[in-house]
Amino acid sequence: MTWMLYITLVEVCHRYVNVALNKPAYQQNPFFQTGNVGDASNAVDGKRSDLTRNGGQCVLSGARETATWWVNLTTTHNIQNISIYFMTDNKPWGASNENAKSALGFSVYVSNTTDKETGLLCFKDDNFTLETIPAVFTTTCPVHGQYIIYYNERLRGVNYPDNYHYSVINNLCEVEVYGCPVTGCYGSNNSLPCPDVNCQYCHKETGTCQVCKPGYKGQQCKLECETGKYGVNCSKSCGNCHNEPQCHNVDGSCTDGCSAGYRGSLCTERKYNFTINTCLYHLTFLNFYLRCLRFPFGFTFLILHDNQCFTFCH
Numbered sequence: 115m116t117w118m119l120y121i122t123l124v125e126v127c128h129r130y131v132n133v134a135l136n137k138p139a140y141q142q143n144p145f146f147q148t149g150n151v152g153d154a155s156n157a158v159d160g161k162r163s164d165l166t167r168n169g170g171q172c173v174l175s176g177a178r179e180t181a182t183w184w185v186n187l188t189t190t191h192n193i194q195n196i197s198i199y200f201m202t203d204n205k206p207w208g209a210s211n212e213n214a215k216s217a218l219g220f221s222v223y224v225s226n227t228t229d230k231e232t233g234l235l236c237f238k239d240d241n242f243t244l245e246t247i248p249a250v251f252t253t254t255c256p257v258h259g260q261y262i263i264y265y266n267e268r269l270r271g272v273n274y275p276d277n278y279h280y281s282v283i284n285n286l287c288e289v290e291v292y293g294c295p296v297t298g299c300y301g302s303n304n305s306l307p308c309p310d311v312n313c314q315y316c317h318k319e320t321g322t323c324q325v326c327k328p329g330y331k332g333q334q335c336k337l338e339c340e341t342g343k344y345g346v347n348c349s350k351s352c353g354n355c356h357n358e359p360q361c362h363n364v365d366g367s368c369t370d371g372c373s374a375g376y377r378g379s380l381c382t383e384r385k386y387n388f389t390i391n392t393c394l395y396h397l398t399f400l401n402f403y404l405r406c407l408r409f410p411f412g413f414t415f416l417i418l419h420d421n422q423c424f425t426f427c428h
């Protein structure tokens with residue numbers, strides 16, 4: 115019996131992981147303009163032993179009409195639960211705590227963009243009071259998404275309950291987003307990892323891949339993108355790579371640099387447009403003499419002025 119209980123606990127613990135841990139985070143109107151105290155990343159640093167505003171483990175924004183914080187999971191995740199640890203200042207939570215007054219009315223969204231309006235509203239507080247709002251809030255939200263957005267507002271012209279603070283802040287010490295790991299999971303307990311290595315997430319019941327990771331395609335995501343393509347659904351076209359039509363199937367980068375005349379990390383920018391315009395600008399307004407010379411690696415413009423030669427535009 116003891117062993118059965120142990121096995122069950124192990125399965126539960128390994129079913130979901132905190133996919134928000136150490137992921138990029140952002141907040142509107144940060145209270146501290148410099149330093150790490152109150153930084154947006156403090157809500158995903160895995161630390162929640164010090165719940166004070168100056169303890170370096172919490173997020174803090176300035177008091178405004180709106181407060182927004184989000185974490186970017188960096189890829190779409192199969193999310194199950196979201197927990198929020200509010201900033202209590204290590205004091206009793208509730209009616210005597212100003213932070214609780216500010217937290218009332220908060221919302222939690224899951225979105226595929228940084229715009230909450232394009233996402234799903236997982237939770238909106240319409241019922242908590244200072245006596246009932248929990249210091250650690252958990253909601254179930256079984257959806258797919260990349261951004262977890264915390265939002266609150268005290269808009270002008272809107273009547274709020276008497277116990278609401280007149281302004282809102284981001285007062286978050288930790289936001290934990292429990293979901294499947296990057297490879298996804300499925301099954302009756304949603305505890306089995308998706309079988310296809312290059313699968314972004316799979317069907318909850320069958321394990322069949324629904325979306326491949328960027329750079330892969332096919333029913334089991336075994337195939338890399340076809341020549342000249344890369345990215346999500348292999349929908350993006352490669353730039354002008356040197357001596358090859360194919361770029362990196364995931365991020366579109368070129369292994370051996372760009373073809374002559376192109377630049378940029380994806381080799382999609384024309385190399386000479388800007389420099390030619392720059393030279394023409396100087397030619398027109400400074401009455402310089404422009405001469406164009408051809409070199410093995412491309413074009414270089416020389417500007418001659420007062421018998422001095424300036425190598426100007428490479």
Ligand SMILES: [Ca+2]
Nearest residue numbers: 156161171287
């Ligand atoms: Ca923290």
